[in-house]
Amino acid sequence: MNTVLINDTSFTLKELEQEVWKRLEKGALSYKDALHNPVVANVNTDGVNMRTVVLRKVWPPQKQLAFYTDKRSGKWKELALQNNISWLFYDAAKCIQIRLSGDVTLHHDDGIAAESWDGTTMNNRKNYSGRERPSSVVEFPLSGLPAVFETNDPTPEESTDGRKNFGVVITRVRWMEWLWLNSSGHRRATFTYLEDGSFTANWLIP
Numbered sequence: 001m002n003t004v005l006i007n008d009t010s011f012t013l014k015e016l017e018q019e020v021w022k023r024l025e026k027g028a029l030s031y032k033d034a035l036h037n038p039v040v041a042n043v044n045t046d047g048v049n050m051r052t053v054v055l056r057k058v059w060p061p062q063k064q065l066a067f068y069t070d071k072r073s074g075k076w077k078e079l080a081l082q083n084n085i086s087w088l089f090y091d092a093a094k095c096i097q098i099r100l101s102g103d104v105t106l107h108h109d110d111g112i113a114a115e116s117w118d119g120t121t122m123n124n125r126k127n128y129s130g131r132e133r134p135s136s137v138v139e140f141p142l143s144g145l146p147a148v149f150e151t152n153d154p155t156p157e158e159s160t161d162g163r164k165n166f167g168v169v170i171t172r173v174r175w176m177e178w179l180w181l182n183s184s185g186h187r188r189a190t191f192t193y194l195e196d197g198s199f200t201a202n203w204l205i206p
């Protein structure tokens with residue numbers, strides 16, 4: 001049979017592709033979701049660089065997803081030079097790994113960044129309000145935030161200071177892989193996207 005049976009529901013490759021995107025979309029909505037904190041990796045002049053991020057937004061029809069960052073960060077500079085990126089998700093309870101790769105666009109001075117900033121919480125905004133840029137060497141273990149923000153969130157007026165540092169990194173996914181660990185034999189599928197969002201898909205031996 002050309003389907004995979006997951007908890008009594010069978011999925012063709014096409015249905016599985018939709019299911020994975022639904023699952024990613026759900027992952028962006030709650031900080032408690034297993035897919036909320038993926039790892040993203042890129043290459044820089046020293047090799048490969050990885051770090052955890054917050055999955056902020058997913059656009060299934062466009063095959064895009066986003067995280068936010070400080071535009072003074074190392075990753076922003078690296079991605080501006082080399083825009084390939086990989087994402088890694090693992091849902092330990094469901095034993096599902098999702099790997100994605102694609103290329104990014106960086107948004108700072110446009111409608112996407114403005115709309116995203118409008119949707120951020122005051123608590124999140126304070127992360128962009130440090131005077132020193134991320135990765136600055138300091139003499140003591142400092143957060144870099146104005147002292148008052150260590151105990152209080154900024155007011156909406158105070159938070160506007162961080163807007164100049166706020167950036168949105170959007171990935172257009174070119175390739176996706178789903179792996180399900182299973183005591184009766186693992187299952188694996190891969191999806192390669194074309195320019196128009198259509199895709200080719202295959203089952204793979206895990």
Ligand SMILES: Cc1cc2nc3c(=O)[nH]c(=O)nc-3n(C[C@H](O)[C@H](O)[C@H](O)COP(=O)(O)O)c2cc1C
Nearest residue numbers: 037051052053054067068069070073074075076135
């Ligand atoms: C749970 C968690 C979530 C994080 N989310 C983000 C994020 O959404 N954006 C971000 O820039 N850094 C985030 N970080 C910090 C990064 O992992 C990383 O340490 C920092 O951004 C510096 O990376 P860089 O030097 O490669 O730019 C997060 C860290 C953790 C542990």
